[in-house]
Amino acid sequence: MKVVTRFAPSPTGHLHIGGGRTAIFCWLMARHYGGEFRLRIEDTDALRSKQEYTDSILASMKWLGLDWDGELTYQSRRLDVYNAAIDRLLETGHAYWCDCTPEEVEAMRAVARAKGEKPRYNGRCRDRGLSAGPGRVVRLRVPDEGVISFNDMVKGPVSVDVSELDDMVLRRTDGMPTYNMAVVVDDHDMGVTHVIRGDDHVSNTPKQILLYQALGFDVPVFGHVPMILGPDHQKLSKRHGARAVIEYEQDGLIPQALVNYLVRLGWSHGDQEIFSLRELVELFDGGSLNSAPAAFDPDKLKWLNAHYLRHTPLPELAAMTAPFVRKLGFEVSQEAVEKLLPMYVERASDLAALAQSLTVYFTPAEALVIEDKAMKALNEDGRQQLSILHGLLAALPEFTAEAIDRLLHDYVEQKGLKFKQVGPPLRSALIGLAGGPSVHDIMAALGREESLKRIRRAAA
């Protein structure tokens, strides 16, 4: 049987990392089994759905490297299909019209709650034989007794007594189908075999199974992946920092690093931490998923991203970094960026920071700001060394990293100095920072003229 999975976001916000992770799992599952991965936009909430969010979600999917099969499905364009299904349910007696107002239903819930029961609709209109009319909704007739069970891919067997279920609304007064109704019809029509979604949908599953049965559809396999919690084990929220995939893109993350991190959150393959996309497709078969919610750890993501940064081929990394440098206001070529990269790949954990560290090379000597920590090295002795070195460097026949390094070491040895006495002052003079690459590499990158200019300026 061909495996068909789907990702079905509602365009009421950007793609967040929790959604991103379930999308990755769905995609991986489909690719692993050589099946199909479908994408559906759940926009039945006309008020909150926005085109810009659909665009943003699609962009994030592409950025993550998740391609989908077939056409995009928009629920808002399938209203007729849902209504036909609802009519069938009405005809077969699985559903009925109800004219209770939201206030009345709320009162019923209050009563149930007061009795210590689960708040729900009391079934008042079940047998009133109402027909279509303004202000009326269609509700599902939940069986009086029975237990709904399903074998969840990640949670194992789950069962719920139907007495816990509500005669839920299938069709709203405005004629729009509700989420549970649309999902079941769509998943069936799209031939979805494995419904992988967030943990927050477990309690919808029994209701949907009831709908599948009432409609005479085959019930798919369900898999509910646990939620991602904040580092403090609370629900992920704004105060935990970035939640949307697009924010990570803007912060300079490498998509593969985010994918790797997200997959490892709740899934594992022995002790392995680093997975290429190809490996993931090969290894991810839908098993080994953890059923407990996982806390998001920004530090580990940072580490992974730094790892990917270091392992990205230079030209590719330059292409990714250049836009970030330009965003900082420096009109630079990709080639110029690529030349500087080897000095900095091991010193940055994201593209934004990497770009920032390159800016000192594009800043004119006069505008170079020397940070406080770097000023310490420019004491009297430091400045004196700079003056002497300025002369030696000016006379150096070949201004290459090797030659500069040799000159510096020869000088230190002859004068009986410690390298510490020349390295830090030079670095402060050259890039205005206390930390960074070897001074000979910095000078070679800057070139003789620019290096001497900066040394002169700092010595004065």
Place this chain on the structure above:
RNA sequence: GUCACCAUCGUCUAUCCGGUUAGGACAGAGGCCUCUCAAGCCUCCAAGACGGGUUCAAAUCCCGUUGGUGACACCA
């Protein structure tokens, strides 16, 4: 409140069907390297929520307690 699900180092996790000095990774501490900052390498710190069973043997199976998460809409 009711229902569902969950519970191994601070965090992510391994330990496929009971027998391990409970392993790895991030973070943290220390060290090596070194002109600095990183990277890299090495070492260390650190866990089976609690209480009962079952068993020769339990982190692993069962029950309970506690704790956590989710859900309880004419949102998805």
